[in-house]
Structure formats: structure tokens, C-alpha cells
Amino acid sequence: MFTRDAVIAEARSWLGTPWHHQASLKGVGCDCIGFIRGVAQPFVGEIAIPLDYPETWHLYRAEPRMYLGFKARAEEIDPANALPGDILLFGAGKGPAHHCAYVAPSDGLIHCYREAGKVVEHGFSPWWLAKLRHAFRMPGIED
Numbered sequence: 027m028f029t030r031d032a033v034i035a036e037a038r039s040w041l042g043t044p045w046h047h048q049a050s051l052k053g054v055g056c057d058c059i060g061f062i063r064g065v066a067q068p069f070v071g072e073i074a075i076p077l078d079y080p081e082t083w084h085l086y087r088a089e090p091r092m093y094l095g096f097k098a099r100a101e102e103i104d105p106a107n108a109l110p111g112d113i114l115l116f117g118a119g120k121g122p123a124h125h126c127a128y129v130a131p132s133d134g135l136i137h138c139y140r141e142a143g144k145v146v147e148h149g150f151s152p153w154w155l156a157k158l159r160h161a162f163r164m165p166g167i168e169d
Contacts, residue, residue, distance in 0.1 A: 028069045029168050033111035037065045037128045037136045043145045045138055058126050059092065061138035061145055062113055065128065070164050073099045090122040093160055100162035108161040109169070115160040123159040 039052065046055025050064040063073045075095030092115060096102075100113065108114060110131045115123035127137030135154060136147045 027166050027168050030109060030111035033065065033069065033128065033164070033167065034131065034136070036068065037061075037111075037130070037145075038147065040065060040138075040145045041136070041147060043138065045140050045143050045145075056138050056145065057140070058138045059095075062126050062128070066113075066164060070099065070166060092126065093123050096126075096160070096162045100164050103161045103163050105158050105161040108163075111164070111167055113162040113164070114158060115162070116154065116157040117159045118157055125157075127154075129161075 040056070040061060043051075043053055043061070044055050045057060046060075047057050048060065049055035049057065050060030052064055056064060059075055063075070066073050073095065075092060096113060096115065103112065105114065108129045110129050112129045114127050114129060114135070116125040116127070117123040125137070125139075127135040129150075130136045130147055133150050134147055135150050136145065138145045
């Protein structure tokens with residue numbers, strides 16, 4: 027068992043880690059999936075999501091690879107019930123979910139965001155809410 031506070035503390039320890047496609051190394055580089063995997067690893071072990079993806083895979087592939095990867099390792103929950111330390115998946119348009127973040131305290135997000143160039147924490151704005159597709163809870167997290 028582990029606490030939500032422990033997940034948030036680990037996620038915040040990654041703040042400022044540069045964005046780097048397919049990486050997952052705190053302080054060196056990660057992408058959104060690599061960040062989620064790296065933070066989760068000490069708590070639940072490896073989250074197995076296929077890593078052979080180009081940066082723009084979601085523009086021309088309909089398969090929900092990210093969703094299926096998280097579904098195999100975590101409990102899917104109603105996004106309205108997501109709490110700090112839970113994982114959110116986002117998508118744009120009709121394509122599959124292609125971005126992920128941790129819920130942060132005070133209605134925020136912690137994620138590695140390509141446009142920011144690093145791991146960041148910020149508010150959960152209406153822009154992000156409109157793209158929210160799925161939410162997951164890691165096994166063993168204490169409520």
C-alpha cells in the first residue's frame with residue numbers, strides 16, 4: 027500500500043525534467059507516458075505500454091494503445107471521481123487518447139507536456155477538461 031501524498035511527492039520530484047520522446051529518466055528526460063511510468067514504478071512496478079510509437083501516432087492510428095496499456099495495469103474509474111495521484115488520459119478530436127497526467131491537489135495536473143518542454147504542474151483548465159477521456163487508479167493506493 028502507498029499513499030496519494032507519496033505519489034504526488036514523487037511526481038513533483040520530476041518537475042522540470044525535460045521533454046524527450048520515449049524517455050523515462052527523472053531529471054534527464056521523459057515524455058508523458060515515460061513520466062507516468064517513472065513515477066508509478068516504485069509503487070506498482072512497470073506499467074507495460076508499447077514504446078514503439080512515433081510522436082504523432084495518434085494522428086493516423088485508431089487503436090487505443092495508451093488506454094489499453096493503462097487498463098491492463100490499473101483500475102478504470104469515472105473521471106469525475108479522480109483524486110490526487112490518479113492518472114488521466116486525454117485526447118483531441120476523434121482519435122484515441124494520446125496524453126496522460128497525474129491529478130494534482132487543488133484541482134491541478136502534473137504531466138510532461140511537449141509544448142512546455144518539461145514536466146509541469148498547473149491548474150486543470152476548461153481546455154484540458156474538454157479533452158479528458160479516461161481515468162485510472164493504481165492498485166494499492168490508499169484513499
